[in-house]
Every structure is written in structure tokens, then in C-alpha cells.
């Protein structure tokens with residue numbers, strides 16, 4: 624699994640300053656994909672060492688780390704989220720998955736937020752009222768509470 628690039632973002636996870644890791648090798652092939660460059664196997668190996676380096680570089684401003692993709696290896700995403708929880712307990716963790724259902728390889732207790740659902744162009748993303756995608760906050764004990772995003776034009 625490889626990290627194509629990364630950003631510090633403020634809107635993907637509500638109320639968090641998030642290190643978003645854009646993961647290549649996406650297997651989903653959504654028609655109208657908004658990030659076709661993520662289909663290839665390009666980037667830096669996404670492992671504990673790389674995550675450690677990145678988080679330490681930006682630690683003073685971060686509140687969350689989000690895996691954007693990684694559907695080819697949910698067990699790997701789960702392992703890395705568990706590593707972040709153990710090593711940087713002050714940070715929240717999140718996963719943007721394009722899978723329809725949450726993978727069995729995921730322990731939700733390793734995450735604070737999880738988004739599931741493929742990108743369907745005519746339904747739009749999380750800020751579209753017609754979206755098929757679901758964004759959940761993981762509550763204490765592992766219960767998932769759906770969070771609905773404000774429409775884009777309300778900002």
C-alpha cells in the first residue's frame with residue numbers, strides 16, 4: 624500500500640485539523656472517479672515509519688489523521704490506525720472507504736470517524752443531498768452514529 628501524497632485539510636472531518644493520506648492502488652474503478660491518478664501503484668510505502676515521520680512533522684497543528692482510500696487492504700488500514708491510536712493517543716483517526724459496507728477486517732474502535740460508499744457521480748459526495756455515501760462518528764463502545772454534512776452552498 625502506498626501514499627500518493629498528503630494534505631492538511633479542515634473540511635473532510637468536521638471540527639478537526641486532519642492529515643489526509645491519499646492512498647494509491649484504488650481498486651474501485653468508480654465511473655467518473657474524481658481522483659483517477661489514485662488507480663496506479665505510485666507513491667511512498669505507507670507504513671508505521673512513514674506515518675511516524677509525517678505526524679511528528681506536523682504534530683503541533685494536527686488533531687486527526689485520515690486514510691483516504693486503501694480499500695485494497697482494509698486489514699493494513701486497521702493495523703495502521705491501531706498504531707496511531709497507541710502511539711499518538713491525542714489524535715483522532717478516520718477512514719474514507721469507497722466500499723459499500725464496512726470491511727470485516729476493520730475494528731471500529733481503532734477509528735473515530737468512518738466514511739463508506741463508492742463515488743457515484745450523479746449522486747454526488749457527502750455534501751450532496753442525494754449522496755449514497757455515509758459518514759459515521761464512532762461512539763464509545765463502537766456504535767456508529769451517522770453524521771450528515773451541510774450542503775456545499777450553505778458555506
Ligand code: SF4
Pocket residue numbers: 649650651652653655656657658659661692720721741742
Ligand atoms: S474510490 Fe475514489 S479514487 Fe477510487 S475509483 Fe472511486 S472515486 Fe476514484
